[in-house]
Amino acid sequence: MRSNLRVVRAGLAPSRWLGRVLAFAIVAFFTVFFALPVAWLLLASTKSTSQLNGLGGELPLSFGSFDQLAQNWIHLTGYQHGIIWVWLGNSVLYSGVALVITILVTIPAGYALAMTDFRGRRALLITTLLVMLIPSTALALPIFLELATVHLINSPLAVILPFSFFPFGVYLAYIYFSTTVSRDLLDAARIDGAGEFAVLLRIAMPLAAPVIALVGFFNFVGNWNNYFLPFIMETGSTRVPVQIGLADLTRGLSSPQLAFAILLSVAPVLIIFMFSQRFLVTGLTAGATVE
Secondary structure (H helix, E strand, O other): OHHHHHHHHHHOOHHHHHHHHHHHHHHHHHHHHHHHHHHHHHHHOOOOHHHHOOOOOOOOOOOOOHHHHHHHHHHHHHOOOOHHHHHHHHHHHHHHHHHHHHHHHHHHHHHHHHHOOOOOHHHHHHHHHHHHHOOHHHHHHHHHHHHHHOOOOOOOHHHHHHHHOOHHHHHHHHHHHHHOOOHHHHHHHHHOOOOHHHHHHHHHHHHOHHHHHHHHHHHHHHHHOOOHHHHHHOOOOOOOOHHHHHHHHOOOOOHHHHHHHHHHHHHHHHHHHHHHHHHHHHHHHOOOOOO
16 A cells, blocks of 8 residues: 555656656647748648738738639749749659669669678778768769769759769668678578579568668658759759749749749658658668667
8 A cells, every 4th residue: 555655656746747847848849840830831822922921910820711722823833834843843853763773773782781791892881981971062063073074964864863872872771781681581592592683682672671762762852852963953944853943933923822832842752751651660770679
């Protein structure tokens, strides 16, 4: 009876309640801090410019109307004969092709670094880690000069090839294969007569689905949101991705229509995240436990 009383008193201790209240306050603060801009952006696309500026007495987080939402959509999609769709198509082209190349290169490279022993392996791994530390903007000028030498500026390859360079993906694949994939399983496949390419394609790649999704997601999101590299590689208005095109919209559309364009530009990333989050969680936690 006394032990139960102690448990009840301990559960009602002021220090515990204070800690819970403090933790709840911190979580609530960051939730509001990040959620309010998103909520404002969603609601802004349903208003007119005067409503967004509060000239009619509307609250900042109030809903406008579906009619105004439809008008904003018509103005956005009709701007310069639907140039927003051209920009979105460019983003899909650049990020999608670069994603395929990245997966085809980084996963086998990480597998080779993790599962094979060859001369220069350690130096190659250290080089990969060092390149990861270099800001992408610092490499923009050398990449521009290199591509200009082979006359690729203002072509899709001027964006796709740099987008495909993803040393962080090589490192993620290396960590995954080193800590998660069983070497005994791969050796058993070799004993059964499978060649190294067959082992990679039929055994290692299916087991590496979580890290493939993780590498693909990071690469796609980074490329989709990349502004500086396409800005210096592409000059024509019909060849730029949507992130650069948004800057042009500020000169021809109102703020609510621009908010709608921003939502449209981030929609593909949100859709991909919703459908791949299970693999992303698995990939992020891979190697966290040691048997």
